[in-house]
Amino acid sequence: MTPGLIISAPASGTGKTTLTLGLLAALRVRGMQVQPFKSGPDYIDPAFHTAAAGRASVNLDAWAMTAEQIAALAQTQADLVVAEGSMGLFDGVARPGEAGIGASADIAALMGWPVVLVLDVSGQAQSAAAVAHGFATMCPGVTVAGVVLNKVASPRHDALVRDGMARAGITVFGSLPRKTEIALPERHLGLVQAEELPRLQSILEQAGAFVTAHCDLDALIAAAASGGPETVSVPPVLPPPGQRIALARDAAFSFVYPHLITEWRAQGATILPFSPLADEAPDPSADACWLPGGYPELHAGRLGCTQNFRAGLRDFAQTRPVHGECGGYMALGTGLIAADGTRHEMAGLLGLETSFAKRRMHLGYRLATLATPMPGIAASTRLRGHEFHYATILSQPDAPLAEVLDATGAPVPETGSTRSLPGGGRVSGTFFHMIAKASA
Template sequence: MPAGLVISAPASGVGKTTLTLALARAWRNRGLQVQCFKSGPDYIDPAFHAAATGRASVNVDSWAMDRGTIAHLVSRGTDADIVLAEGSMGLFDGVAARGVSGTGASADIAEMLGWPVVLVIDPSGQAQTAAAIAAGLRDYRPGVRLAGVVLNRVASPRHEDLVRRALNEAGIAVFGALPRHAEISLPKRHLGLVQAEEQAEIGKLIDEAARFVAEHVDLDAVLRAAAGWSPQPDANGLNVTPPGQRIALARDAAFSFVYPHMLEAWRAAGAEITTFSPLADEGPDTSADVCWLPGGYPELHAGKIAANTRFRTGLRSFAETRPVHGECGGYMVLGAGLTDADGVRHEMTGLLGLETSFAKRRMHLGYRLAALAAPMPGHQAGARLRGHEFHYSTILAQPDTPLAVVHDATGAVIAETGSQRGRATGTFFHLIAEDR
């Protein structure tokens, strides 16, 4: 029977990802099978999990997914020895309005699955107060169990002793304390960590993190704290309709933000996926019946995309007879133009009239519920889609027919409606699930 844990923290940027990767690799080095998941809509971390464990990781999201879907996804951990779910933001951080099965908080997953929480706490600039924070998190929600804490970025042995004493007095187990160690910091950019596939040394970085954590954390104690768990897979599986039978998927450093569970669901439904690289000036497979451009970092490669005429010509030709859909960065590339951070405008494919700019960055972040006003690949008009939006682009023009009426998690209507023109459609949100 596998055992499960949730790795969480009081806030973002405390070291959840590094600890998750280090624990996963350290246990894997001991011969254990480790399965990771990511709580929330982050599409970058699962690739790091896969690099650490050798097993595909997927997202589980209580705002966008029902309990049956989450149960189906986590059932892939049945043959693992230990299952780690990495949280997002702080333990109880979600949205104000409840979604399908929760608010999107990591605590929802911990309570739903009965997995204890290992807290990563950075006590920089404090001592005994760290114990007060941990105790508050332990007692905040009765259904969420705290297994213990790992201290990160401890300044000195004296600092560690002060924090440990306070935690012990509060009855909270301390699994270990990590001194500051810059060599295991993961590089970041504006949408989060630099992608695993862009880091040639990622294996060595994870190995060093595993060595460092094994030296300072009681791995056996953490393992004993995990809760035994019997997965109950949902008979209905994932409620995802593939956009076509043969899907041409853009895939390279500029187009990589795809939720792994979506691709798995498409394949499970019998669809075939062929990939192509716009950055390598490749067009979509002409034998495909739909083309899908996911998000990514087109703003970092806008000049190259604009210069790659075979890609642009091939995509335009494809769209004359078959549907093309873009998400976020893919949506921007389907537009008329993209202005980069230096204020230089680059011509995009022109399948839609969208104009976006990164010259004045403005963050757009949050869950989205869209009611389709027109069909898009895989979904009919009237379908209710749940997704997540995260980008820094500004809309200069969005002249085409709106694709959907889009609300944020509070129910407020937002301006990022997506667009539809001919056989081309696009959205700023990344699709996670369709309401059953």
């Protein structure tokens, strides 16, 4: 297996993404082929990884995926793997899923990738070593190779922190001073999407130069290792929704897990992208239509004014299956109320009415048992996924698509919806993003 590192931290917001992007960009400048991964459910960070590495970043999820699926996805022809963790290293849910609780530590232990811990050392000095030491000794199956110090205030501050690390036997791979110029803008679901940043290439170049100047790249490369299975072959576990799939793809509908597209193509499916924001309709030669999640609320006015998209989608749905996830689900509904209180008409294929005027976070893993079929997936199938949105449901009158539980086994009201049309078509939607089929 390709040797790798996993970039993690004690908590969110400590600089994992900055270090990951800078490291990917710096190693790419060196001519190395680096394969990025992201631990856990996330659409936005992997898009930045892809831009920095020049290779598609893939999600690895210990709650939703089996160990065999993770190992198979992690097989790559590259010089090095760099995976970015989520939240804190050991943070996950209370009850295990397929291969763990969804923590970055699960992936590190399974794949044998040493952890590089990013520490925000602002407001402390030698005490930071106690944090690093605690993380290094927390779990015998997880190896902490060392740390990168972030938000270092001065050379004196750096020397004091390094003194504590030396006494604790912790390797320091680098010290990053405060640098706001390479900060990435954020919005309510995390970072602004990579494709929305006209200065992205410049930001990545700055990040690469920043990490090169302040980190020991040779030491980081040397620290990489792998203890995962040498060869793993896992057949695709989720059938495609059709053999010719009309896939909405633009700034409003961009949240698709790369492993799903790979699985669909491996089973012979053809992907036919179209842009609702450009008022494009699904390709009439397709036998299924899939509307991913994204940010329809930011483009509700444009979507509400489309003629060709909505008419074409309605016509398509009369005879063929259409499915929407999260933002795609909202776009299939009757209307979407934006944050300013303005209502915008959506496709009207489902009775769902949603609002962002009163935002409420819905976040967490989901285990869904289908009450009726989804495109390509039979009723009674159990699916693992993740929900993350701020929409409030005002009306959800159609038949529920599934029984949906959270990671503790408690039911959630976002059951999804389904509706059969007179011409034989079926429309369905969920607020959860499908990741994998449950193994049991």
